[in-house]
Structures are given as C-alpha cells and as structure tokens.
Amino acid sequence: MQEFLINIISAGLYALYDYLTAHVLTCLVPAFFIAGAMAALLPKEQITKHLGSKVFKPKAYLFSVIAGLLLAVCSCTVLPLFAGIKKKGAGIGPAIAFLYTAPATNILAILFTGSVLGWDFALARIILSVSFAILIGIIISKLFPEEESEVGAITPKTNYSFKRRIFGFVKRRLVAFFATLFAILIIGASKLGNGIKIPLLLGLITILLVQLKVRFTKEEIKSWLGETYRFFKVIFPLLLVGILVAGMLEKIFPKDSLGRFLGANTIVANLAAVLFGVFMYFPTLVEVPMAKTFLSLGMAKGPLLAYLLADPVISLSSILVVRKIMGTKQTLVYVILITLFTTISGLIYGVLIR
Numbered sequence: 567m568q569e570f571l572i573n574i575i576s577a578g579l580y581a582l583y584d585y586l587t588a589h590v591l592t593c594l595v596p597a598f599f600i601a602g603a604m605a606a607l608l609p610k611e612q613i614t615k616h617l618g619s620k621v622f623k624p625k626a627y628l629f630s631v632i633a634g635l636l637l638a639v640c641s642c643t644v645l646p647l648f649a650g651i652k653k654k655g656a657g658i659g660p661a662i663a664f665l666y667t668a669p670a671t672n673i674l675a676i677l678f679t680g681s682v683l684g685w686d687f688a689l690a691r692i693i694l695s696v697s698f699a700i701l702i703g704i705i706i707s708k709l710f711p712e713e714e715s716e717v718g719a720i721t722p723k724t725n726y727s728f729k730r731r732i733f734g735f736v737k738r739r740l741v742a743f744f745a746t747l748f749a750i751l752i753i754g755a756s757k758l759g760n761g762i763k764i765p766l767l768l769g770l771i772t773i774l775l776v777q778l779k780v781r782f783t784k785e786e787i788k789s790w791l792g793e794t795y796r797f798f799k800v801i802f803p804l805l806l807v808g809i810l811v812a813g814m815l816e817k818i819f820p821k822d823s824l825g826r827f828l829g830a831n832t833i834v835a836n837l838a839a840v841l842f843g844v845f846m847y848f849p850t851l852v853e854v855p856m857a858k859t860f861l862s863l864g865m866a867k868g869p870l871l872a873y874l875l876a877d878p879v880i881s882l883s884s885i886l887v888v889r890k891i892m893g894t895k896q897t898l899v900y901v902i903l904i905t906l907f908t909t910i911s912g913l914i915y916g917v918l919i920r
Contacts, residue, residue, distance in 0.1 A: 581813025868916020
C-alpha cells in the first residue's frame with residue numbers, strides 16, 4: 567500500500583515537473599504578463615459600455631467577444647462582471663455572449679490549450695466558443711425580447727463614431743507594446759534552437775524595457791505588474807494542484823480506461839463528456855491538463871473537445887448565480903443550448919479529424 571501511494575505521488579510530481587519545464591517559462595509566464603497588461607492598460611469602461619441595450623447589435627456582440635478575450639477573466643470573475651453590465655443596461659444577448667466568451671476564450675486559456683493539447687484544439691475552441699456565444703445570445707434575445715424602449719437603435723453617425731473610438735483607445739504605444747509581448751511568447755514557445763532563440767528573446771526583452779522606460783509612466787508599469795501578479799497568485803496555485811491531481815489520476819487509472827465509455831465518437835459519449843464538465847467543474851486552466859490526462863486514458867478527441875467547450879463555461883455553482891440574474895427560464899434555455907451546441911460540435915469534430 568505504501569509503495570502504491572509513493573508511485574501515485576511520484577507520478578503527480580513528475581507531471582508537475584514536466585509541465586513546469588515544458589510550458590511555464592515559454593508559455594504561461596509571457597501569457598500572465600499579456601493578461602496583466604490587458605487588464606491594466608486597456609480601459610475596461612470603454613469596452614463594457616459598448617454592450618448596452620441601446621447599442622447597435624452587431625457592435626454590441628463584437629465588443630462582447632472582444633471584452634471576453636481582452637479582459638482575460640476567469641470563470642469565477644466573469645459572474646460579477648456579467649451582473650454589473652446587465653444592471654447597467656446591457657442587452658441580454660450581448661451580455662450572455664460576454665458571459666460565455668470570457669472564460670472560454672480568455673488569452674490564458676487559449677494559449678495554454680495550444681501549448682499543451684495542440685493548436686488544432688485551441689483553434690477549434692476559440693472559433694466554436696465565439697460562434698456559440700453569439701448564437702446563444704441571439705437566440706435568447708429573440709426568445710425573451712426586451713422592451714423596445716430599452717433597445718433603441720443607432721444611426722450611421724454613431725457607427726462611424728464607434729470606429730473612431732476603437733482607433734482612439736488602441737494607441738500606437740499599446741500596439742507596439744502588445745506586439746512585443748506576443749513576439750516574446752511566440753519565440754519562447756517555438757522550436758527554435760537556443761542559439762537563435764536566446765538572442766531573439768534578449769533583443770525583444772530589451773525593446774520591451776525601452777518601451778516601458780520611454781512610453782509608460784511608473785503608475786502604469788506598477789499597475790501592469792500588479793495585475794500580472796494578481797493573475798499569477800489566483801490562478802497558478804490552482805493550476806499546480808490540478809496538474810498534480812491529473813498526474814496522479816493517470817497513474818491510478820489504467821491506460822484506455824476511459825476508452826470503454828468515451829473512446830468512441832458517439833452522441834452518448836459527447837453528451838457524457840459535456841455533463842461531466844458541468845458536474846465535475848475544475849478551476850480555470852485546470853481543465854487543460856485534465857483534458858490531456860483524459861486523452862491519455864482513452865477519451866476520443868470529439869468528446870474531449872465537447873468537454874473543453876463546456877467545462878469552463880457552466881457549472882452547478884455558476885448556474886445558480888446566473889439564475890438569480892436572468893431568471894429560471896432564461897437560465898434553463900442557456901444551459902440547454904450550451905449542452906446541445908457543445909455535444910453536436912464534439913460529434914462533428916470527431917468525424918472531421920478521423
């Protein structure tokens with residue numbers, strides 16, 4: 567028994583070591599800095615105010631998706647934000663699109679998915695999540711129409727003003743700053759040899775330091791580092807625990823143990839994977855190493871994608887909170903649509919990758 571426990575713990579620690587050496591320095595650390603910069607330097611008010619019920623609908627849905635990606639909020643943080651923008655007059659459709667998109671397509675989740683599971687999974691995850699967010703928002707807004715006086719319309723002049731505001735707050739210094747951060751991430755995660763990679767990274771880091779010195783105030787830098795640390799403090803410990811548990815589970819369960827139940831790309835297997843993601847909710851980003859473990863235990867790729875699409879978005883706790891904000895009927899439709907869309911998408915993805 568003692569030897570069995572030692573083997574399980576050793577497997578968990580090895581998985582932890584593997585993730586720390588393979589993914590943290592090259593992917594997660596730059597991603598945390600990017601997420602911190604987005605949270606500190608991009609004006610949230612300029613994003614969330616464009617989700618109002620009187621805003622031109624295409625614009626509102628566009629901003630809901632942008633906000634979900636740029637704000638880089640986790641599944642727990644999105645609930646009070648959703649409640650806040652809904653209380654301030656956001657249309658139900660764009661608000662729901664934001665509620666779905668933020669935890670499913672935030673910058674950390676997508677980058678970590680690509681690094682660990684492959685960029686085919688990451689691309690499918692972001693495309694399908696954004697599509698589902700908009701579709702579900704539109705369907706619920708049609709099924710539960712708001713008062714006409716609350717919705718309003720927009721004139722061509724306002725639409726032109728919308729474009730001007732986008733180019734207004736995305737200033738050149740931010741474009742250059744984020745371009746440098748993403749370049750560091752891409753080079754760091756690449757397969758280039760150290761003889762090429764290290765000089766490139768040193769050059770990019772030097773450019774980043776010069777940008778910070780010349781174009782940003784001390785308060786902005788402090789805010790950026792503070793937001794980066796906040797993301798790291800909240801997410802990283804949970805991620806380490808999740809990776810440790812995933813490694814231990816892989817040792818406990820024999821290979822292909824999930825193959826008997828979820829190894830085939832069937833409707834039942836995809837639905838079971840979605841329901842598992844709902845009832846066995848994991849903290850943000852932990853779903854990624856868990857998904858890798860499920861894949862090694864025999865889960866088919868279709869059900870695996872269905873799980874990845876559902877797990878970050880809905881859980882029993884989040885459903886209870888959303889119900890208080892939207893009401894029982896709208897929440898029930900929201901959950902049913904997510905379950906339906908993620909199950910079907912997993913089934914289709916499983917067929918396409920054969």
